[in-house]
Amino acid sequence: MKAITVRNLPPAVARTIRERASKEGISTNRAVISLLEEATGRKRPRVVAPLHHELDVLAGAWSREESLEFERALHAQRTVDPELWK
Numbered sequence: 398m399k400a401i402t403v404r405n406l407p408p409a410v411a412r413t414i415r416e417r418a419s420k421e422g423i424s425t426n427r428a429v430i431s432l433l434e435e436a437t438g439r440k441r442p443r444v445v446a447p448l449h450h451e452l453d454v455l456a457g458a459w460s461r462e463e464s465l466e467f468e469r470a471l472h473a474q475r476t477v478d479p480e481l482w483k
Contacts, residue, residue: 414428414429
């Protein structure tokens with residue numbers, strides 16, 4: 398592949414590249430290639446599937462308080478009695 402040098406990159410563009418790299422956990426080089434592919438129509442933009450919670454009630458989702466109560470109960474059960482290990 399041919400290397401290309403880009404000079405006088407506008408700060409906003411550089412920031413966008415760094416943000417993309419950080420967000421996707423990729424190198425800045427890979428982020429630049431990805432953005433160029435999208436801009437030239439060579440690659441479709443990556444679509445992130447939305448998170449849905451419509452069925453949480455049916456699936457047994459807990460409230461924050463219920464979750465904390467469960468964690469406290471587990472912690473109490475996992476406590477080791479030193480007298481039992483003598």
